[in-house]
Amino acid sequence: MLTATQKKTAESLVNIFETGEVLGDYGQVTLIAGDTGHLTFGRSQTTLGSGNLNELMQRYCANAGARFGTRLAPYLPRLAARDLKLDKESKLHNLLRASADDNVMRDTQDTFFDDAYWQPAARAAERLKITSPLGVAVVYDSFVHGSWRSMRNRTIQQVGDIPSCNEQKWIAAYIAIRRAWLAKSSRADLRATVYRMDTFQRLIDQDYWGLELPLVVRGQEISSVTLTATPRGCYDGPQPGTRSLALQSPLQRGLDVRLLQLGLSDRGVDIKADGIFGQTSLRLIKEYQYTHNLPVTGVVDLELIARLVE
Numbered sequence: 420m421l422t423a424t425q426k427k428t429a430e431s432l433v434n435i436f437e438t439g440e441v442l443g444d445y446g447q448v449t450l451i452a453g454d455t456g457h458l459t460f461g462r463s464q465t466t467l468g469s470g471n472l473n474e475l476m477q478r479y480c481a482n483a484g485a486r487f488g489t490r491l492a493p494y495l496p497r498l499a500a501r502d503l504k505l506d507k508e509s510k511l512h513n514l515l516r517a518s519a520d521d522n523v524m525r526d527t528q529d530t531f532f533d534d535a536y537w538q539p540a541a542r543a544a545e546r547l548k549i550t551s552p553l554g555v556a557v558v559y560d561s562f563v564h565g566s567w568r569s570m571r572n573r574t575i576q577q578v579g580d581i582p583s584c585n586e587q588k589w590i591a592a593y594i595a596i597r598r599a600w601l602a603k604s605s606r607a608d609l610r611a612t613v614y615r616m617d618t619f620q621r622l623i624d625q626d627y628w629g630l631e632l633p634l635v636v637r638g639q640e641i642s643s644v645t646l647t648a649t650p651r652g653c654y655d656g657p658q659p660g661t662r663s664l665a666l667q668s669p670l671q672r673g674l675d676v677r678l679l680q681l682g683l684s685d686r687g688v689d690i691k692a693d694g695i696f697g698q699t700s701l702r703l704i705k706e707y708q709y710t711h712n713l714p715v716t717g718v719v720d721l722e723l724i725a726r727l728v729e
Contacts, residue, residue, distance in 0.1 A: 421541075421552050421555060424632070424643070424646070425552040425629070425630055426537070427646050428552065428556075428630045428632065428634070428641055428646070429552055429553075429555055429556035429559055429630060430443075430537065430559070431443075431636075431641050431645075431646065432556050432560065432618070432630075432636060432641075433463065433556070433559060433560050433563050433564075434462060434463070435636050435637050435639050435641075436560065436564075436612075436614075436615050436618070436637075437462070437463055437464045437563065438462065438464065439637070439639070440639070440650070440651050440652075441639050441640070441641055441645045441646065441648075442462070442645070442646070442648065442650040442651070443461070443462030443463060443528075443650065444461075444462065444519075444650070444651070444652055445461060445462050445519035445524065445525050445528055445650055445652075445653055446461075446515065446516040446517070446518070446519030446520075446652055446653065447459075447460065447461065447462075447464070447516075448460050448512045448515050448516060449464060450506055451608050452607075452608070453606055453607060453608050454466075454468075454608055455468050456468040456469055457501075457503055457505075457506050458472065458505050458506050458512075459472075460472055460475075460515050461475065461515075461519075461528050461532075462525075462528045462529070462532060462650075463528075463532045463536060463563050464563075465531070465532070465535070467498065467501055467503070467505060467506070468501060470499075470501060471531075471535060472498060473495070473498035473499045473501070474531065474535075475527065475528065475531045476491060476494070476495060476498055477495060477498075477499075478527050478530075478531055479491070479518070479523065479524055479527045480492045480495060482523050482527065484523050485518075485521065485523050485524070485527075486518070486520075486521040486523065486524075487514055487517060487518045487521060487524070490514055491511075491514055491515075491518065494508075494511055494514075509684065509689065510684050510685065512691075513680070513681050513684040513690075513691070513692035514681070516677070516691075516692050516693065516694075517677050517678065517681050517692055519650075519652065519653050520653055520654045520655065520674055520677060520694075522655075525650065525653065536559065536562045536563050537559060537562075539562055540555070540558045540559040540561075540562040540567075541555060541558075541559075543558055543562070543567065543571075544558045544559075547571070547580070547581055547589075548581045548582065548586070549581065549586055549589075549590070550586065551586060551587075551590075551628040551629065552628070552629055552630040553590070553619070553622055553623070553627060553628045553629070553630055554586055554587075554590045554628070556619075556630065557590055557593065557594065557619055560615060560619070561597070564612065564615065566597075566600070570593060570596060570597045570600065571593070573596050573600075574589065574592055574593040574596050577592065577596065578592045587623075587628065590623070591620075591623055594616045594619050594620055594623070595616075595620075597616055598613050598616035598617070598620075601613045601615075601616065614637070618636060618637065622634075622636075652693075652694070654672070654673045654674040654676075654677055654694050655674065656673060656674050656675075657673050657674060657675050658674065658675060659674070659675040659678050659679070659724050659728040660675070660721055660724050660725065660728075661675065662675065663718055663719060663720050663721065663724075664676060664679060664696050664718070664719040664724070665696070665701075665717060665718045665719065666696060666697070666698065666700075666701040666717065667696075670695055670696055670697055671695075671696040672694055672695050672696070673694060674694070675724070675728070676694050676695060676696045676700070677692050677693070677694035678728045678729075679696075679700075679719060679724060679727055679728055680692035680693070680694070680700065681728075682727035682728050682729060683703060683704075683707065683727060685729070686707075686727075688703055688706075688707065690703050701717045704717055704718075704719055705717045708723075
C-alpha cells in the first residue's frame with residue numbers, strides 16, 4: 420500500500436509527462452498530428468478516440484452542480500459517437516478550458532482518472548507483486564500512456580517474473596524494453612516520449628524507489644507545497660463584473676477574463692479562452708466594439724462584461 424503522499428507523487432510524475440504540470444493541467448486541450456486519440460483533454464489527457472473523453476463529460480454533465488454542464492451537454496451525443504469533427508470545434512475546446520475553473524470538473528477528473536487508470540494500475544502492480552512507489556508509478560504511466568500488457572508480457576518473456584528476478588531488476592528491464600519499443604515506433608509522437616523512460620531510469624539511478632520528497636522532475640518541483648497548491652491555470656476569481664478589463668502590465672488574468680473570452684467565442688470570435696487578457700484579446704475586443712457601434716477603446720467596462728458574459 421502506498422501512502423496518500425506517495426500516490427500523489429506517482430500521479431504527479433505522469434501529470435508532468437502529460438501536461439508539464441505537477442498537479443496536471445485540468446484545462447489542457449491537445450491535438451497531436453498522427454495521434455489516434457484525436458481530441459485530448461484534462462489532467463491525464465483523456466481522448467475522444469478512446470471514448471474516455473465521452474465518459475468524463477457524461478460524469479461531469481450529470482452533476483447538478485456542474486457550472487458548464489448545460490453548455491457542454493449538447494456535445495454529448497457527438498462525443499459518444501466519437502465524431503472526429505470535434506477536433507476542429509473551437510467553441511467546444513474553449514468550453515473545456517473554462518470548465519477547469521469549476522472545482523466540480525477538477526473533482527470529476529480526479530475521480531475519473533483514479534477509476535480509469537490508477538486503480539487498474541494498482542491492481543496490476545499488486546498481481547505482479549510490485550510494491551515500491553516508483554514501481555507502481557511505472558505501471559501507472561503505462562496505463563495512461565498505453566501498451567502496458569504487451570510490454571509486461573515482453574518483459575516476462577525476457578527476464579521472467581518478479582519472484583524469479585526481484586522487483587528492482589524487473590522494473591529496470593521493463594523500462595529498457597519499453598524505451599526501445601518507443602524509440603523504434605513508426606509513430607513520431609510515440610518516439611518523442613522516450614523521455615518518460617529516461618526519467619524513470621534517472622530515478623532508479625538515484626535510488627528513489629520510495630519517491631522521497633522533494634523531487635525535481637523535468638524542471639518541476641514535486642514537494643509537499645506543490646502537491647497541495649491550486650492547479651496552475653485554474654481561476655477561482657475575480658468574478659465577472661467586479662472590475663473592468665483592459666491590456667495592462669502585468670497582464671490581467673482570472674475567471675472574469677476567461678468568461679469574457681468564452682462569451683466572444685460563443686459569438687463566433689476566433690479566440691483561445693486562456694484566461695489571460697493579452698494583445699489578442701485587446702484586438703478582438705476592439706473589433707467587437709467597432710462592429711457593434713461601441714466606442715473603440717479596448718476597455719471592457721462593466722456594461723460590456725454584462726453583455727458578453729453569461
